[in-house]
Amino acid sequence: MEPDLFMLYRQMLRSRLFEEAVMELWNEGRISGEMHLAIGEEAICPGVCTQLRDGDALALDHRGTPPLVMRGVSLVLLLKEFLGSPDGLCRGWGGHMHLFAPERLTASSGIVGAAGPTAVGFALAHQHLRAGAVAVAFFGDGAANQGMLMEAMNLASAWKLPAIFVCKDNQWAITTRSASVTGGDLVARAASFGMPAVEVDGMDAVAVWKTAATAIARARTGEGPSFIKGCCLRSEGHFLGDPLVRVARHPISEITEIAPPLIKAVGKFSGTTLAARAESLMKITELIGTTVKEQYLVKDDPLKRLRDTLGAQKKECEQIEEQCRREILQAVEDALPGR
């Protein structure tokens, strides 16, 4: 089976442009609280979401905007929700971390790992009520260490539930490198629960689509759950205003703020050995270095990759680009007339 590349490109672009518009509104102070964007994750979500149909369910984490966009939830309702409007998707009660679309069996949670049990519950209901329907959990590499998520994978396997666990691995949980707090390998871990577990290139929408097609087919025919992990790179870091990204982008102003208390602390008489203090500083420097590298040196972008694949079909691409741009502009205009 081969995906429709134009359709994938359209969904990825819609998501990207939508989130860029959200970023602008957030910067203007119109959206409150944290804002976790999925810019850079766009190959993973559409690879799965474009194969879902009515009756399928989604369990999302704090970064759930793109799957909702791709499942066709009204962009205006989403924007109005982020703006805290009484006409928003959740009447201004949820915000971007707590998005719910009952007609699409889609629920989000800001509690890391909650997507696991939620998908399992949706899948259980499917087994009784909607044969052939699937439930997908989207979560991060950090969430993979949450107990309830591991328990959920076991339960899905033991009950042969039509669930698909999709791990979007950006190698970070906020400012923690996941490798530094994770024992073993996540794919092997999932496989140990007795389900097919696959690593896929998370920047390659086509590869994700193909892997997801197998997992979805397996779930639809009652053969049980699967696990898919894709690595990706997120340019906006954990959330807008991410402290490490801020240091990487504005080193002078940020470091002048962080450095004085840090230098004072390191210089204190009592504390650990000099070597251990140096090790701590090295670790912080390393995290900043990795962030700088991700900001400036790594140029991989899932959207650009697919655009390159479609290179020869310039006219069709430009048409899609124009349509998406207009759609997003219109959504912003409808949500915030005359901004």
Place this chain on the structure above:
Amino acid sequence: MREMSFAGAIEDALAQAMAKDSRIVVMGEDVHMLRVNLFARFGKDRVRSTPISEAAFLGAAVAAAMAGLKPVAEIMMVDFIAVAVDALLNHAAKLERFSGGNWKAPVVVRTACGGGYGDGGQHEQCLWGWLAHIPGLAVVVPSTPADAGALMLSALEHDGPVVYLEHKLLADYWLDYLGAGGRKSVSFDVPAAGAKGPVPDQWESVPWGKAVIRKDGSDLTIASLGVSVHRASEAAEDLAKEGIAAEVIDLRSVAPLDIEAISDSVAKTARLMVVDEDYKEFGLSGEIAAQLLERGLSFRYGRVCTEDTVPYARHLEDEALPSRGRIVQAARTLMSQRKP
């Protein structure tokens, strides 16, 4: 005397304690960045970053405390404690009784709480009443930098499990991290006296479970804690202009609860209002009324609390959380009722 931020005071007191007692170990998600100064000074073995595995590391912190360590386990926000509450409910809080008084778990659980910056109902709860409901668990909530540092020491000195709640509207780094994100385009109603203030040169603990009177008054007692203490003090200024003298009590500790202090004040005023950012029903506000009734006091009673899930939208959130306006309104109602 020095001037310090609320967050700076916690860190300073904690650093003082860590320098004295090598058994104090900080653990939690992202502590290498969130506590970067402690991480740099005390190293990675004493400031340990964890995976997002709260049930495991909180459970481990409790047992480590049983085995001689003094862990300060950080749950990023109190809302997230739900995934690990078993460690406190069924283990830390039960240990002293189960062991016939022979074993205790001196663990400090440090966690951020509270709303006022638009993150919504899974990130802005207080839950101190919910936690204090459990026998064997102490729960403290500072409202000023001086108390923030001193209560951290008190918590570390306590021989049982303590939940130490740090309100995000008072802790500047949390508010910037979660609310502003570096933006100048948003603003928050931060109580100045809570976010920054005088602190002692050398930290000392405060007596365990003791409230303080923030403002004297003879007409009405307002018992409160955390950010709401500041809202209540502001409301008391408004009320003073109307000729109403409100006494504002800062509880500082939910469990143990200083019912003596509240009782003494209510004996004088015969009117009590509890201002509690935690949920209204089945919580602290009702508990205070019940304990005073058990003591045989007669008084008029009112409360300003959070009554429902905290909404995401800032304007809805402002209406949901205890505010100066809501407190003044409730006080007027209370004053319009004849003393019993």
